Structure formats: C-alpha cells, structure tokens
Amino acid sequence: MDDPSGTRCTFTFDPAAWSEQAGTRSPLYGDLLDEGEVWRCPHEAEGDADRCLFHRPVAEKDDRAVRKAFLEKIDEIGREPKQFIGARFGSLALDHRIVECRDNHRIDLRHARFEGEASFRYAIVRQPLALEGASFQARPIFTETAFEGEVYLTKAAFEASARFIEAEFAAGVWGYKAEFADADFHMAEFGGPVDFSEAAFESAQFRENEFASVVRFELATFEEVTFSGSRFGGRLYFDGATVPERVNLGKTAFEASASFEDLELDVGHCCVDLGEATIPSGRLHVPESGTLVYDLADATLGDVEIAGAEAVERHIDRFRVRNTTFDGFDFGRYRKLLHERDWNVHTVVDVPGLDDGAGSPSAGDLESTYLKAKNGANEIGDTKAAAEFFRREMLNRRDQYVPTALDGDAGPRERVAAAGRWAANSLLNVTAGYGERPSRVVGVSVGTILLFSGLFAAVQPVPPYETSIGYLILSLESFITLVLGGAEDVGSPWIRLLAQIEGFVGAFLIALFVFTLTRSIHR
Numbered sequence: 001m002d003d004p005s006g007t008r009c010t011f012t013f014d015p016a017a018w019s020e021q022a023g024t025r026s027p028l029y030g031d032l033l034d035e036g037e038v039w040r041c042p043h044e045a046e047g048d049a050d051r052c053l054f055h056r057p058v059a060e061k062d063d064r065a066v067r068k069a070f071l072e073k074i075d076e077i078g079r080e081p082k083q084f085i086g087a088r089f090g091s092l093a094l095d096h097r098i099v100e101c102r103d104n105h106r107i108d109l110r111h112a113r114f115e116g117e118a119s120f121r122y123a124i125v126r127q128p129l130a131l132e133g134a135s136f137q138a139r140p141i142f143t144e145t146a147f148e149g150e151v152y153l154t155k156a157a158f159e160a161s162a163r164f165i166e167a168e169f170a171a172g173v174w175g176y177k178a179e180f181a182d183a184d185f186h187m188a189e190f191g192g193p194v195d196f197s198e199a200a201f202e203s204a205q206f207r208e209n210e211f212a213s214v215v216r217f218e219l220a221t222f223e224e225v226t227f228s229g230s231r232f233g234g235r236l237y238f239d240g241a242t243v244p245e246r247v248n249l250g251k252t253a254f255e256a257s258a259s260f261e262d263l264e265l266d267v268g269h270c271c272v273d274l275g276e277a278t279i280p281s282g283r284l285h286v287p288e289s290g291t292l293v294y295d296l297a298d299a300t301l302g303d304v305e306i307a308g309a310e311a312v313e314r315h316i317d318r319f320r321v322r323n324t325t326f327d328g329f330d331f332g333r334y335r336k337l338l339h340e341r342d343w344n345v346h347t348v349v350d351v352p353g354l355d356d357g358a359g360s361p362s363a364g365d366l367e368s369t370y371l372k373a374k375n376g377a378n379e380i381g382d383t384k385a386a387a388e389f390f391r392r393e394m395l396n397r398r399d400q401y402v403p404t405a406l407d408g409d410a411g412p413r414e415r416v417a418a419a420g421r422w423a424a425n426s427l428l429n430v431t432a433g434y435g436e437r438p439s440r441v442v443g444v445s446v447g448t449i450l451l452f453s454g455l456f457a458a459v460q461p462v463p464p465y466e467t468s469i470g471y472l473i474l475s476l477e478s479f480i481t482l483v484l485g486g487a488e489d490v491g492s493p494w495i496r497l498l499a500q501i502e503g504f505v506g507a508f509l510i511a512l513f514v515f516t517l518t519r520s521i522h523r
Contacts, residue, residue, distance in 0.1 A: 160182075284305070391434050
C-alpha cells in the first residue's frame with residue numbers, strides 16, 4: 001500500500017470517528033477494515049497538493065475536471081481505482097452517460113459528501129453502486145436512470161429532495177437505516193429485493209411502483225408515505241414501522257403476502273388505506289394501544305389473518321369493510337365474535353385520515369357489501385356465515401325501498417310498488433328470517449292459531465264442543481286443513497270464512513316451515 005514516489009493522497013478516513021459522530025457503525029467495517037484501522041486513499045495527489053482531486057475541498061477544484069477524472073478512474077482495472085471513500089463533490093453531472101467499467105468491481109462512494117447537485121438523468125449505471133454512509137446536501141436526481149447492478153444506500157443521508165422518478169433497478173436496493181428528507185420513487189421499477197429496514201422518511205412517494213421481489217420496511221419511520229397504484233410481486237414486510245396519520249396503499253396489488261405486525265402510531269391513530277387493493281394472504285395486526293384502522297373498501301381479501309386476537313375482539317370495528325370482495329377469507333376463525341356482533345362487519349370507528357362519510361354507508365352499499373361477503377363465504381363452504389350475510393343483505397335491500405315510498409316527488413305507481421316491496425320483504429323477515437330462522441315460522445304459526453281462536457270466540461259466543469277450549473280446537477283444525485271438518489258441525493258462514501282463511505295461511509306456513517327447516521339443516 002505504500003507509494004515510493006511520495007505523491008500518494010494523504011487523505012485517511014477514520015470509521016471509528018464517523019461511527020461515534022453518526023451514532024451507528026460505519027459500513028466500512030467487516031468489508032475493507034477491521035476495528036481500529038483507518039482507510040487510506042489509493043489515488044495520487046495533484047501537483048503541489050497533498051490530496052487527490054477527489055478529497056480536496058470543493059471550492060479548490062473544478063466540477064468538470066472532477067467528473068472527467070472520475071470517469072477515467074472507474075475505467076481502470078481493479079478495486080482500488082474505483083474507491084472514492086470520503087470524497088467531496090460539488091455538482092456531478094452524468095446525464096445521458098453510460099457509467100461502466102472494464103471489470104465487475106463496484107463504484108465505491110461510501111461516506112462521500114455531495115455538496116452540489118448530483119445528476120444522473122437518463123444515465124445507465126452498469127456497475128454496482130455503493131453510496132453507503134454518503135451524504136447528499138443538495139438534490140440528487142436519478143430520473144429515468146437505469147441501475148443494472150446493485151445499489152447500496154445503507155446509512156446514507158439525503159438532506160434534500162431525492163428524485164428517483166421512473167428509475168429502473170435491475171438488482172437489489174439496500175437502504176438499511178438510510179435517511180430521506182423527501183424520497184420520490186414515482187413509477188420506479190425494482191427487479192430485485194428492496195430493503196429499507198429502519199430507514200427514516202420525512203416524505204416518501206412510492207406511487208405506481210413495480211416490486212418484483214421481497215420488500216422490507218421493517219422498523220422504518222414515516223412522516224408521510226404513499227404506495228398507491230403499486231404492485232408487489234414478492235412478500236411485503238411492514239412490521240414494526242412507525243406510521244403517520246395515513247398510509248396510502250390504495251389500488252395496490254399484492255401477488256404474495258403482506259405483513260403489518262406491531263405498527264407504531266406516531267400520533268396515536270392511523271388509517272392504512274387498502275382501498276381497491278388485492279391482498280391474497282398475509283397478516284393485518286391490531287395494536288394493543290392507539291387507534292389503527294384498515295380501510296378495505298372495494299379491496300379483494302384472500303386468506304388474510306387478523307392478528308392480535310385479544311385486541312381484535314375489543315376493536316373489530318378497526319376494519320372498514322365496504323364492497324369488499326372475499327376470495328378465500330376464513331370467516332370461521334372469527335365466528336364467535338361475529339355471532340356476538342350479529343354478523344355486523346361494516347361498522348367502523350371514525351379516525352382522522354378515513355375519508356368523509358365512511359361512518360354512514362348507503363343501504364345500497366351495505367347490500368353489495370353483504371352480497372360479496374355471502375359469496376365469499378359460499379366459496380369456502382362456510383354455509384353458516386353465508387346464511388347470516390344473506391339475511392343482512394336482504395335487510396339492507398328492504399331499507400332501500402323506504403326513501404322511494406316516502407318521496408313526495410315520485411309517481412304514485414312507483415311509490416306503491418316500493419311500499420309493496422318493503423312490505424313483502426318485511427313479511428319474509430318476520431315469518432322466516434328470510435328462510436334462515438325456522439323458529440320464527442313456529443312462532444308465527446302459534447300466534448296465528450291463537451289469533452283465530454280469539455276471532456272465533458268473537459263471532460260465535462257459544463263455544464264449539466261445549467267447552468271453552470273448543471275455540472282453540474276449531475282454530476287448530478282450520479290451521480291444518482283447507483276444508484273445515486271435525487266432530488261437530490259448525491254452520492255459521494262467518495266461522496266457515498274465518499276457517500278457510502286460516503287454512504290458507506296454515507298451508508302457507510307449513511310449507512314455509514318445511515323449506516326453512518330443510519335449508520337450516522343444509523346450512
């Protein structure tokens with residue numbers, strides 16, 4: 001490593017000092033250096049200066065000369081020519097460039113400091129790029145940049161807005177403990193794994209991204225974040241992340257599972273917007289403290305587990321279900337809880353960040369919601385849940401007729417038709433619970449027999465069969481047959497009329513009982 005010519009750059013980088021100042025371990029350890037060692041620059045000093053062009057203060061050098069020297073150095077064979085550890089750059093403009101080397105060594109810019117704008121617009125970077133521990137004091141621009149090798153951003157600090165709009169990352173992106181003032185990855189494509197574990201984002205824009213592999217935001221911190229319209233081809237880990245008032249994951253597609261374990265709520269409440277998202281599997285966790293709501297409106301929910309069982313039992317209203325499609329969701333895991341709530345799945349607690357009107361869905365929305373829940377339960381063979389959701393569907397269908405029936409501006413025929421539909425729906429609910437409650441048929445039948453017993457007593461003062469229970473016997477006989485018979489002739493035309501009416505009602509209720517009993521057994 002010693003240079004006999006005496007022109008070697010005198011710059012050294014002490015990772016121990018950096019680690020103490022930054023409060024985290026330097027990325028140089030375990031790779032280039034062991035504990036207690038310092039890194040020495042391998043480049044030559046220029047002229048009378050004791051440092052190379054890359055390590056001299058920005059004010060003492062020309063940015064164009066630095067760019068030229070940088071491109072020349074990375075084209076040299078070997079690892080050391082591509083090491084710019086601790087370098088100081090002003091503006092570094094590499095727009096429309098193909099940044100490549102004649103070997104496979106990575107361009108090492110660890111702990112470099114960019115005091116001016118670093119611009120890689122429309123560039124192609126074919127080498128692995130190491131920016132671990134680097135500091136960007138001005139705006140870096142990587143718009144439509146194609147990174148063909150891995151990109152290392154571990155513990156890098158982006159103090160200004162970082163633009164990765166429509167950037168393409170063919171390999172992995174490693175941003176462990178990176179810090180971003182404003183990260184804009186709009187329409188970026190990630191072909192390899194992405195790891196931003198423990199990273200900190202004041203603002204993060206991952207809209208319409210394509211993630212082909214595993215994505216990790218475990219223990220990351222967000223002050224503002226959106227992933228709307230993105231696609232996750234591999235697993236997503238959001239476990240332990242600190243989240244703001246709203247996390248936008250609307251219209252995202254998860255082709256694998258997603259995990260939201262132990263989220264930390266920065267302001268005590270949060271709405272995770274999963275509206276119109278597709279989630280085939282994963283875990284949605286309800287924290288023990290704070291108010292976390294998952295907005296699942298118009299989403300497609302697969303074999304997703306609701307974690308944190310005790311919290312779920314206390315806070316089942318933390319899931320906004322509206323027009324949600326259930327494709328493999330197991331309602332059986334939560335049957336006891338749903339039974340206690342009379343199978344109400346649409347009620348949700350209101351928190352800031354949840355869109356306006358979320359607490360008051362229309363009857364039409366609720367009918368569609370329970371129709372989709374019923375279809376989802378039928379697909380997995382959960383007939384009990386399907387029956388209960390069908391009943392909820394019919395109740396909300398009935399409620400849609402009321403506004404039309406009471407609308408003074410509607411035509412008479414339309415109002416009468418709506419009132420008739422409401423009455424028919426209500427009658428089916430009262431008599432049989434929409435075919436799901438055989439006990440209601442039995443109750444209505446007993447009530448009918450007693451009612452007609454009273455009517456018979458009012459019409460004919462002398463009881464049949466010379467006993468006070470003769471009215472009950474006559475009512476029972478009439479209920480089970482369409483033709484009045486019995487041991488005693490009853491000649492009153494009013495008695496016969498009431499008997500025929502009761503016989504008709506009785507035949508209807510007997511048929512309805514057989515239907516509901518068969519249906520309930522099948523369920």
